[in-house]
Amino acid sequence: MQIAALVSGGVDSSVMLHLLKEQGYEPVIFYILIGMKDKEGFLDCPSEEDIEITTWLSKKYGLRMEVVTLQEEYWNSVVAYTIDSVKKGLTPNPDVMCNRMIKFGSFNDKYGKDFDAIATGHYASTQFRDGIKYLATAKDKFKDQTDFLAQITYAQLQKLMFPIGGLPKSEVRRIAAEARLPSAGRKDSQGICFLGKVNYNDFIRKYVGEKEGNIVELETGKILGKHKGYWFHTIGQRKGLGLSQGPWFVVKKDTEENVVYVSNGYDPLTQYRNSIQLKGFHFISGNPWHDLSRPADITFKIRHTPEFNKGRLVFTGSGAVIESEVPVSGVAAGQFGVVYDAAGELCYGSGEIDWQ
Numbered sequence: 450m451q452i453a454a455l456v457s458g459g460v461d462s463s464v465m466l467h468l469l470k471e472q473g474y475e476p477v478i479f480y481i482l483i484g485m486k487d488k489e490g491f492l493d494c495p496s497e498e499d500i501e502i503t504t505w506l507s508k509k510y511g512l513r514m515e516v517v518t519l520q521e522e523y524w525n526s527v528v529a530y531t532i533d534s535v536k537k538g539l540t541p542n543p544d545v546m547c548n549r550m551i552k553f554g555s556f557n558d559k560y561g562k563d564f565d566a567i568a569t570g571h572y573a574s575t576q577f578r579d580g581i582k583y584l585a586t587a588k589d590k591f592k593d594q595t596d597f598l599a600q601i602t603y604a605q606l607q608k609l610m611f612p613i614g615g616l617p618k619s620e621v622r623r624i625a626a627e628a629r630l631p632s633a634g635r636k637d638s639q640g641i642c643f644l645g646k647v648n649y650n651d652f653i654r655k656y657v658g659e660k661e662g663n664i665v666e667l668e669t670g671k672i673l674g675k676h677k678g679y680w681f682h683t684i685g686q687r688k689g690l691g692l693s694q695g696p697w698f699v700v701k702k703d704t705e706e707n708v709v710y711v712s713n714g715y716d717p718l719t720q721y722r723n724s725i726q727l728k729g730f731h732f733i734s735g736n737p738w739h740d741l742s743r744p745a746d747i748t749f750k751i752r753h754t755p756e757f758n759k760g761r762l763v764f765t766g767s768g769a770v771i772e773s774e775v776p777v778s779g780v781a782a783g784q785f786g787v788v789y790d791a792a793g794e795l796c797y798g799s800g801e802i803d804w805q
């Protein structure tokens with residue numbers, strides 16, 4: 450079997466490579482350049498150390514390595530989507546888009562197509578049920594990344610392998626140390642390249658600009674202060690508002706009037722919702738329930754957290770609604786409602802949250 454191994458130089462993909470070799474595979478290593486070099490080098494992602502480590506790995510294991518560029522594709526899909534969402538007042542999820550459009554999209558179209566499988570160091574797994582392949586959660590529930598994979602297509606899933614998905618992170622680090630991999634002590638990366646290494650607010654300021662507006666208390670309508678553009682603020686945000694006598698939470702945004710609404714207190718009720726509207730729904734491996742007229746028991750996530758919430762999924766004419774068993778906070782439009790089976794094992798798919 451011919452495997453394309455996506456290696457970033459981080460500990461997870463280094464150990465993934467080590468395990469593939471141990472299992473007798475001879476994968477070809479691909480390092481993807483995605484950091485975009487614009488005129489001022491603003492999005493230039495420092496990748497030298499990553500490439501050095503990946504080159505070291507290719508020598509250690511005697512594997513062919515290619516450094517490939519998907520910078521333009523990254524700009525046209527992930528960066529453009531991020532800027533567009535922010536302008537609309539949404540909270541985008543570039544990691545979700547990067548997986549679907551770049552790592553398993555453009556990469557496969559250009560390079561992966563010649564391989565039987567694509568392996569990554571994601572914390573995720575796959576399972577077969579009645580001959581159908583499903584995306585499934587990682588053994589390490591704390592590190593699980595299936596929420597970032599919840600928009601991939603079935604054709605993409607068919608080719609994917611997640612060799613470290615059955616291991617806890619501590620074991621991954623132990624294997625890296627034992628094999629004396631240079632990535633053993635490296636810190637985990639935070640999110641995707643350009644947002645991980647570039648300050649998010651600087652990025653937004655550069656591409657969306659600033660526009661002053663009011664911060665208003667939702668309950669009283671009182672103007673409490675000024676902000677520099679609703680796009681700098683997200684539902685559930687607590688820090689960075691510059692208000693005294695807090696804590697204050699962003700609970701609503703009016704994108705027409707450029708107003709950010711906040712509520713006061715440690716746990717204001719206005720933060721909570723029982724039902725979460727999704728704009729359409731993407732099933733990765735098809736609809737497992739068949740009869741969509743009846744609510745289905747599910748677990749779900751609305752952001753990248755280890756906890757699964759319990760609820761029911763109800764399909765409507767225009768999309769779907771997650772009805773949560775207990776009220777959930779920080780429901781932000783633009784993020785994804787990721788749906789799992791009732792046991793929190795299989796990831797069925799996701800829909801974009803549609804609420805302002």
Ligand SMILES: Nc1ncnc2c1ncn2[C@@H]1O[C@H](COP(=O)(O)OP(=O)(O)OP(=O)(O)O)[C@@H](O)[C@H]1O
Nearest residue numbers: 455456457459460461462479480481569570571638
């Ligand atoms: N620049 C890159 N080139 C090739 N593959 C990449 C690159 N960045 C990420 N990947 C792949 O995507 C997986 C998940 O990426 P993520 O950014 O979540 O890194 P991570 O979980 O910190 O993993 P790692 O420790 O391998 O960096 C990586 O394990 C790797 O397989």
